[in-house]
Each structure stands twice: as structure tokens, then as C-alpha cells.
Amino acid sequence: MTGTQETPVALLHGVGLDATMWAPVQDALGRESIAIDLPGHGQQPPLTEPVTLQEMADDVLARLPERSHLVGFSLGALIAQHIARFHPGRVKTLTCVSSVCRRTDAERSAVSARLASAEADFPATVEASIDRWYSGTAVPQSVVDATRRTLAANDVQSFVHAYRVFALGDRAIGNELSRIGVPALAITGEHDPGSTPEMTRRLAAAIPGAKAAVVPGARHMLPVQDADVLARAINEFIKDSEGERA
Template sequence: MTGPTLVLLHGVGLDHTVWEPVTALLSDRFTVLAPDLPGHGSRPPAPAGITLADLADGVADEIPAGAHLVGFSLGALVAQYLAVHRPELVASLTSVSSVCQRTPQERAAVLARLDTAAADVAASSEASLHRWYDGTDVDDEQIARTKATLLANDPDSFVNCYRVFATGDAEIGPELHRITAPALAVTGELDPGSTPAMTTRLAAAIPGCEAVIIPGARHMLPVQCPHELAEALSAFFGKFIGGYPRV
């Protein structure tokens, strides 16, 4: 498929396969790329001290100029960094299930989860699965796939990238006003971490950013609500790219 290029960036501990349900809905209208972030998938483990800038630099060469970036969770922070520091790459920015300017209480909660991950990756992964999927209608096979992906991570690499996720919003938050690309922020109504309040903050911080809250959804929008997410993306793109109606 030739057409506008859509670059999908995944969350911490996941890989490009998290985007498969969304890719299936959009690949007829877009050239879809879903590169793995450094330290994820088949890429080498992320070293201690890796930064948000390192993660962004590690994927920038795979992004053609003028792409539409859609980042999920950690991938959203990476996409925001690129929109600030490599604006020539970013025709539009969509932040899916993104944290933003955590409060002290929210920061303490994520640092506690980081401590759990550093002590016991398996326990951390199990807790994440409950936070992401409890109360949803996502099937057991998909949950098992997510669990297998989490457990396949190099433990040190996972913690190194999780640390970026836990602290990266404080780094990029003061820079969000510099983003000039059209922007959209999407999260689930019931997301316990990337909350609707955070999406409201994000929309306020990025000039002209729209906010969409998907009713009844939790954190894993690409697999829990691919149709709703694809529809939100299509509506957003339709405002400045002709010929791409809602799905």
C-alpha cells in the first residue's frame, strides 16, 4: 500500500505485534510501519542509563520525513520527544494511553511499580496484566500473548526502559508547548495509569491538541478497542488529509 505513512510505536515491555489489530484496519489506506523500540522485540537489550532521547534516536532512522506518529504508552513519550526535537519527521502526533505531568501521588505510584519490576519481573508482569485487562472482554489468547511478550523481555533491559517510562513525562512535559504538528490525545475512560485527567493535561499542554476518551476502555486500547481507536485516528486524519473516512 502506498499512501500516507503511519508509524506506530509500542509501550514498555511490548513489541510491534501489539499494533496488529489496528494495522489490519488501517493498512488499506496507509503505509503502516511499526518498528520495535530499542531494548524490545528482537533488538538488543537496553543498557543501564538509557534515556528518552536514546529511545527516540534509536527509532528515528526508521521514520520517514512527514510521517504520522502514533505512540502508545512509552511510545507516546518517544513520539512526543520526536515531535519536539525532530519536527521534520512528524506530520501529526497521536498519543495513545499517554502519561503526562504526573502528580506527586501518580509519580509515587509508578515508582513503586518500577521497584516491583526491579525486584521481580514476573510479578510486575502479572500485576500489569491485571491492571490492563481485568474487567475487559479481551480474550484469553490475546492476554496470553501479551504475557508471553512481557516475560520474554531481558529483565534488566525491561527495568531500564520502565525507568524511562516512569520519569520521561517529567522530562518532556516542559517541552510539549513546542510541538507544532496537529495533535491528538486518546485514552480509555477506565485507564488506571494513563488516566483521562492526564489526557486532559496533555491536550492542554500541546497547542491545538484534541482529546478523545474512549468509554469503558482500559489501558490496552490497541487490542481492547482497535475499531474505536482506528475510528478516532481516521476522524483526526480526515481533518487535514482528504479521502480517509472513518472506519
């Protein structure tokens, strides 16, 4: 650490979740952090009409610290990328956790099918998400059940509006990634079926100077499944970017 005022870490969650998902990571970081509810999530009012990635990013930006080490997970990563691109003075470093990037036709078809499922049968979408995120992991059942409760508590229409941004947001930011100028890290789980290691390598290749990391054995909910590993990666990346290492 230096003797100067520490730049906080700001944490943005994924679609259907809320700021509380970051608690294990915040405990492990050992530095000042703030977790923010995305529009339509947690303590924020439900989304009542379609929104864009830019609108969600602008909403989040108004509630961020003046400058932060910005960490986004899944949908939160797309929002973080937008903020880093268009408001670089507010972002000291960018960490994209379990992020999609420039989906292929097949990947777009898969997420479009999940969006249609959410509109048609939300309870089934909740269960499919839980299975996709946690199947085969050692995450305690109590934690899995807590995630299920958070998902199930969503206003369905609000969830659909947010999920549509997640489904289309990589198109909105994809052509802008090469213009992100802050230090960036892309990290995901080895077994994440949606935000795959290939996507993380795609993202790191698209952002100048970005680093890529893949956590062995992890699925999509990396901040929950391997909070200590993720926190260590974030801390090491921040120290590297600030030249704090001896």
C-alpha cells in the same frame, strides 16, 4: 484519499511489548503503516545500560519513514512527543495513545513503586500489568496470554532500563509540550488506571491546538481492546488534519 503519495502511519508500542501488538490496528487502518520495535524490545538488542528519553527517541528516529503520521502508545507516546517536538519535519500528525502527562506527586509515587517492583520481582510485575491492563475486559484469554508471553520474555534488566524512561520521561518532555507545533490527538480509555482521562486532557491542554478523546469502557490496552475504535479515531484525525473531509 488524495491522488498523492500517502504518508504512512508509524506506530510505537509501550514498555515491555513489541511491534506485534499493533497488528489489529494495522488491519483496521486501511492505509500504509509500519510498526517499530522500541530500543530493547522485540527484534532490537536488549538495553545493557541506562538510557534517556532522547536516546530512545534518536534510535527510533533513525528507523522511521522520512515523514509519518506518528502514533505512540504509553512509553511510545513519550518518545513520539519528543520526536514531534525536536524533529517536527519528520512528523505530519502526532497521536498519543494512553499517554501519561506531567504526573502529580501521587502519580509519580505510584509509578516509582511499580519500577521498584519490577527490579525486585519481575514475574509479579508481569502479572500486575496483565491485571491492570485487562481486568474486567472482554479481550479473549488467548490475546491476554499472548501479551503475558511477550512481557515475560523480556530481558529483566533491559525492561527495567526502559521502564525507568517511562517513569521519568514525562518530566523530560513535560516542559516542551507547548512547543509542539504539529496537529496532535491525545486519546485514552475511560478506565485506564495509569494513563488516565485526566492525563489525556492534561496533555491536550499542554500541546497547542491538540484534541482529546476518551474511549468509553476501555482500559490501558486500547490498541488491543478496541482496535477498530482506535483506528477509526486515527483515520478521522488524519483526514481532519489534511483537510480531506468533504
